[in-house]
Amino acid sequence: MNILLLGGTGDALQLARQLDPRTIYSLAGLGRVPQDLPCRVRVGGFGGAVGLAGFIRAEHIGLVFDATHPYAAQISANAAHACAQTGVAYWALRRPAWQAGPGDDWREVGDWADLTRALQAFRRPLFTSGREPLAHLDEIPPQQHWLVRCLDPHPGNARAQILGVRGPFTMDGERALMQQHDIDVIVSKNSGGSATEAKLAVARELGLPVLMQQRPTLPAATRQFFDLASAAQALLATQNRP
Template structure:
């Protein structure tokens, strides 16, 4: 049986890890909560780029690398694809589809932080749901704006900014209440495609406010790409690579 190295970073990755055999390794960068109840091994920390990851794959006898990192973790995905090539093992990837705007949505796609800041200029009370990146720019907040930044770890407020620590899933009523409390007039979001965080889009639609969407990065091609965790699990089960194959039927 191939030994599996699963690079995690999204909720679906944890669901996959719960089905892996005891010799598999679930790898996390170290941000957020580290699970302690998995049947497989857990590793926390980096590898030193593609070459370091390739050495780890070879040293540990890994036969299959699975990239289930965040859709915006472009560098990690690039390292994973390159490391698999160097080590001569297949790389599978979970490529979750992005959200699509619907009737009544006002989505405005931006390429990078510079485009985002320019697009934010007309607004006063943005809600950032980009993770930690806005924390590096709190000193740049324009005088007419007050930012609310939601990320995994709360921090003390700074002038013209509130930093909220929270982890999804987020209920629709809670998203409505948050936007009402901060008088949000624009939502800033990645297009992660996660069901755990999509209610913010409906709340923005109901308020009639625009959504500035950071464009998804290009990700490398791999041997097999899956649109859902369940599809990936089914393929693992078909290859006899799961701890409990019966859990993956359907």
């Protein structure tokens, strides 16, 4: 069976490494493109749900597997719609969200305006929420200095430093980063998974609040998986089906 694997996450890359050339691994192209995969790699958008449906038909795709980021709501919506149009199964890996525990000071925020209001009480935020802050570097209040961590390098300015680095991150590394930059609040998406969870443990240890951005609502899938091992097992079994 030809499989379209929608990726861009560490989980998706682990799946792609196990699948053969009947699988097309699709990336938006915002980060590094792996060169050593046994499956095919496609980079770029599809042109919405209609374009994706056309691609599914042209490539004789029998299964679309959504392993995109939990906050990549638009591509997930397009995939669900395209699969409904073409009658193709739509499976998804839905990484469980992190849960606040004793000692955590998590404050849920919604859109950018909501986040900006919540940040007014702080001076030195650490953004670990992707590329969105890069579009607002000219709006930084005079009392604040931002430290923005995202996947790829980007120019900062007098009030912002950009770190282009990739996880996984360790407790020691996160602690050193926060203390070196005198961080007083963490901005995070509730992505789940272990690769970037250390920042939350360090925030708890240092007594730092976390502004946690709400998860978007994602479409229902024909089958949903909540851990990487079961997703890999199901994909391999499907790929090898006569």
